[in-house]
Amino acid sequence: MVVDTDRSESLTSSTGAVLLRETIQIAGLDTALTTALMPWTTTRTVHDPAKVLLDLATAVAVGGDCVSDLSIVRAQPALFGPVASDPTVSRLISTLADDSTAVVAAIRQARARCRDSVWTRRRPLQGQPGSFDGGQVIVDLDATTVTAHSDKEHAEINYKRHYGHAPMCALVDHGHYGTGEPLICDLRRGGASPQGADLHISTLTAALAQLPAGERDQVLVRTDAAGCSKEFLAHITEAGLQYSIGYIVSDTIKTALARLPEQAWQPAVDASGEPRLDAHVAELTTAIPALASTDAPWPDGMRVIARREYPHSGAQLRLTDIEGRRYTVFATNTHGTGWTLPTLELRHRQRARAEDRIRNLKDTGLANLPFQAFAKNQIWLEIVCLATELLVWTQTLCWDPHAPIRRWEPKQLPLRILAVAGRIIRSGRRQLLRLPRNWPHLEAITTGWTALHTT
Numbered sequence: 001m002v003v004d005t006d007r008s009e010s011l012t013s014s015t016g017a018v019l020l021r022e023t024i025q026i027a028g029l030d031t032a033l034t035t036a037l038m039p040w041t042t043t044r045t046v047h048d049p050a051k052v053l054l055d056l057a058t059a060v061a062v063g064g065d066c067v068s069d070l071s072i073v074r075a076q077p078a079l080f081g082p083v084a085s086d087p088t089v090s091r092l093i094s095t096l097a098d099d100s101t102a103v104v105a106a107i108r109q110a111r112a113r114c115r116d117s118v119w120t121r122r123r124p125l126q127g128q129p130g131s132f133d134g135g136q137v138i139v140d141l142d143a144t145t146v147t148a149h150s151d152k153e154h155a156e157i158n159y160k161r162h163y164g165h166a167p168m169c170a171l172v173d174h175g176h177y178g179t180g181e182p183l184i185c186d187l188r189r190g191g192a193s194p195q196g197a198d199l200h201i202s203t204l205t206a207a208l209a210q211l212p213a214g215e216r217d218q219v220l221v222r223t224d225a226a227g228c229s230k231e232f233l234a235h236i237t238e239a240g241l242q243y244s245i246g247y248i249v250s251d252t253i254k255t256a257l258a259r260l261p262e263q264a265w266q267p268a269v270d271a272s273g274e275p276r277l278d279a280h281v282a283e284l285t286t287a288i289p290a291l292a293s294t295d296a297p298w299p300d301g302m303r304v305i306a307r308r309e310y311p312h313s314g315a316q317l318r319l320t321d322i323e324g325r326r327y328t329v330f331a332t333n334t335h336g337t338g339w340t341l342p343t344l345e346l347r348h349r350q351r352a353r354a355e356d357r358i359r360n361l362k363d364t365g366l367a368n369l370p371f372q373a374f375a376k377n378q379i380w381l382e383i384v385c386l387a388t389e390l391l392v393w394t395q396t397l398c399w400d401p402h403a404p405i406r407r408w409e410p411k412q413l414p415l416r417i418l419a420v421a422g423r424i425i426r427s428g429r430r431q432l433l434r435l436p437r438n439w440p441h442l443e444a445i446t447t448g449w450t451a452l453h454t455t
Contacts, residue, residue: 012076014062015422015433016414016445021080022452023394024054027118029386032110040095040103047084052092053107053383055083060365060387063414067093067370078424078431097375107382108184108210111389115181116212124174124181124396136242137215138173139183139207140354141223143194146362146369153374156190165369166192167381168199170207171357173222173350174392176271177401179409180357181392182385183210185366187378197231204236220244220334222351228331230298237299237333244348247304247329256287257306257327268307269342271350279309281345284329301333307345356409364388364410398448405444416441417448 024030033050041049058080059070067089074083084092096103118124125137148155148164157163170184184206193199200223208216221227221236225246236243247253265280284304307328318326330348358366365384369377391413399405408416420442422435435442 011421012079012424012433013421014072014076014414014418015079015424015435016418016420017058017062018079018433019394019398019417019445019448019452020058020061020390022449023390023397026121026397026452027114027393029110029114029390030054032113033107036106036110037096037103039106040099047082047088047092049092049096051081052084052089053386055080056089056383057386057390060383061390061410061414062418065365065368065370093371093376093379096379097373100375100378104378104382107386108206111385112210114393115210115389118393118396119212119215122396124178124392124401125172136218136220137211138175138220138222139204139211140171140173140180140351140357141168141200141203141207141221141227142171142354142358143168143188143192143226144358144362145190146366148190148369150372152369152372152377154189158190159193163190165190165377166194167366168194168203169354169358169361170203170210171354172211173353173357178395178406179360179392180353182357182361182388183207185361185381185385187369187374187381189374194226195229197229197235200227200229200232201235220347222348222354224351233302233331233333234299237301242332242334244330244332244334244344244351246348246351247331249327249329252288253284253304253306253327253329254322256284257322259287260284265308266341268309268345271346276309279307281305281307281341283341298331299333301335302331303333303335304329304331305341305344305348307349360410361388364391394448398451399444417445420445 030050033053034048037049055073056067056070059073062072064070064072068086070083070086070089073080077083143166145158145160145162146165146167147162152165155164158166166188168184168186168188169182171180171182173180184203186203204221208219211219217240219241221241221243223245225248228245228247233243233245260282264282266282267275268279268281270276282305284306285302288304308325310324311326332344332348334344361384364387366381369380371377371380388410391410395406395408395413420435420439422433425432425434435445
């Protein structure tokens, strides 16, 4: 085969991204961002700052990971309209970074308004209230590490001996019928601790502000043991929310485990409700005297639950393992009929989905912070959140909740849906997009397009 560049076809790549552009309009993200960024728009502004950020988010959503990847969007004006040049984008990012705190607040306010609009059209969470598969709005808090390969502002060595930054993320888990969406992604210096009540309280407060007002009264907060502090749990309890927080296996816990009779252990269950092999769960609340202490007590209604199981083949034993078994402990304030120990343990174990959500963020631009300046990289994290939300909202609005495509991750969606090339033609005073008839996911694209115009 010979590549002939002299007689190239008038094809447009990434035409599946037309779904993203429609989602932007349906969610009202273009107008909301334009209004939010009005203070940073002057009379000499040629390119709307909101469109510049949305063009960047589109470039990231289709697979880009830096500002120069905007050239892919710029090369297709028939699909995306006029796109700013790299120098214009660079100047805009510099302008926004000069007032980054106010800019981030404005962008988040626009995102929250559009999230309300999308969830009103089609709520992404499925199931009945009280079910561990989506009736609650589950907010996962977790810190991660973004490696820096050059000397960037506030990049430091963290406790894991990695050099870079340590963003703190708050993510909504869509349960079994979807992926999830980012609420907050705060950039922090590399040496920042993942623990601390103040950190978790501020992140949770910002995350709750991102949710529709009608959804904030049924939130479940999940974190690992880094979030297990009396102040944070008291804050959640006073707010009327529920929590499922990892608990450190201390000497007190080991003593309580040793005193626990064998008949107290119940079989743990998997996602389908079937018993898990050699996995058991038991409640430790009454076996821990410190929970009833009047000296800086834990919040009322707190329960401590433990799981024991044998490590999988090849796993290294930990210091907290007892007689070859691995013990995991968490605290929760969930009570009531239907919430058995196995279902509570399963709900907490599904916190592992947060790792998948963070991995998805890293596949959508978070893995690479393209700027040297800290404030500019915080703006970039908002662009990453916009890109991820565009993908998730498109899945939410385009396809049935039980469709497998709702669970596709950011690497799958661009490859199968957004990357399709097509031809834009004019016929009967209309502009038409013709897609290849043999594209394997053509039916999913047409289904999504129809849903966007009938929702």
